[in-house]
Ligand SMILES: *[C@@H]1O[C@H](CO)[C@@H](O)[C@H](O)[C@H]1NC(C)=O
Ligand SMILES: *[C@@H]1O[C@H](CO)[C@@H](O)[C@H](O)[C@H]1NC(C)=O
């Protein structure tokens with residue numbers, strides 16, 4: 001660990017963690033004791049229950065592997081920005097979406113069956129592979145083993161809210177739908193059962209039971225959508241969570257640590273600075289915020305306001321997303337930030353993977369602080385969230401990028417690397433997003 005890189009409170013916490021580790025070294029990944037919060041496990045961490053190919057020990061390489069699907073994610077998010085103004089599509093079609101970066105422990109059915117579901121804040125519905133599924137991985141949910149399981153037929157209102165549903169026969173037919181995801185596709189039927197998250201039990205939760213998968217990029221134990229659309233968790237639980245949740249993503253450096261998801265107003269930070277949560281009625285799943293400016297050191301970067309401002313018709317603006325790895329700005333915005341950053345740090349600059357502004361680590365001490373200015377809230381990025389170290393070279397890189405070339409995006413996406421050790425609170429009823437420093441690990 002490069003200690004000088006860390007702010008002192010992080011250092012202190014790192015020491016505390018190291019002390020804690022030595023006392024519980026027998027099982028670093030033991031599941032947590034009873035807890036109100038839902039554990040959020042980075043899918044590439046040492047404690048990940050999901051076995052992925054290409055997991056490496058190097059932080060930088062892990063980020064590169066993870067970020068390699070960012071362009072698919074960006075394409076997917078951009079695809080949510082419908083071209084046709086009149087079409088109201090409540091549920092994302094999910095043409096291409098990456099495998100997800102964090103999983104939550106969930107229990108489905110009675111008695112509860114443990115599933116590690118990918119968390120996706122830009123998606124509404126949930127689905128899991130069911131027993132008997134063709135093309136699914138080994139861990140599946142068994143409807144037969146649950147006493148509270150029920151299939152939903154075409155007569156239920158949720159059926160018509162699921163995009164791509166098909167009910168060609170009578171209303172007593174099962175509600176089934178096809179979905180594509182990151183180049184794979186699957187077919188599922190709409191079902192309901194109890195969902196247990198942390199200490200909460202949500203009865204009769206409607207989700208997709210996946211029966212058939214074509215392709216290999218479907219999250220192996222399912223996906224839990226925390227978007228705001230009609231079949232989302234929040235619209236299904238009614239008053240239970242008052243439309244409030246927050247998450248804290250652990251540092252990418254801390255392989256053994258997990259973050260947390262807090263559902264509902266209980267236990268949320270009492271004093272937290274907030275910015276308005278904007279609602280795009282045509283894309284209710286996305287969490288838009290009003291990014292008004294970006295400063296690099298003391299310099300407020302000059303940016304044409306139309307590249308930042310929220311436009312529900314074109315979908316332009318800025319979202320906070322749980323599934324993208326590196327924060328991406330539309331080209332001209334990124335270029336302006338990068339040019340100002342380069343002015344303040346000594347070159348030469350080289351490219352590494354997705355990053356085009358890498359420089360000798362020794363100049364890191366002069367690297368300017370980057371601040372995202374939202375309406376009513378300045379987010380001063382800790383160094384850990386603005387720079388990333390290459391493990392195999394002596395370089396540090398500015399850890400943001402432009403939207404991939406092949407994605408014609410109007411969207412700026414605040415992503416995982418820039419959200420490390422921050423609590424991000426979403427209040428979907430009072431339309432606020434709060435951000436506060438917190439050690440999530
Ligand atoms: C994993 O690594 C292999 C070999 O380096 C590469 O061909 C493959 O595309 C990688 N897979 C992913 C999902 O990145
Ligand atoms: C899903 O796709 C399969 C295979 O392409 C097709 O047979 C089926 O009718 C589709 N189902 C729905 C609900 O569209």
Ligand SMILES: *[C@@H]1O[C@H](CO)[C@@H](O)[C@H](O)[C@H]1NC(C)=O
Nearest residue numbers: 183184185186212213214215
């Ligand atoms: C599976 O996907 C491939 C590639 O998209 C397609 O060619 C093939 O027809 C699909 N198979 C089924 C059974 O849908």
Ligand SMILES: *[C@@H]1O[C@H](CO)[C@@H](O)[C@H](O)[C@H]1NC(C)=O
Nearest residue numbers: 276278290291292309310375
């Ligand atoms: C975003 O903030 C700017 C500057 O304060 C303001 O003019 C604009 O109306 C805000 N946009 C929205 C959608 O709230």
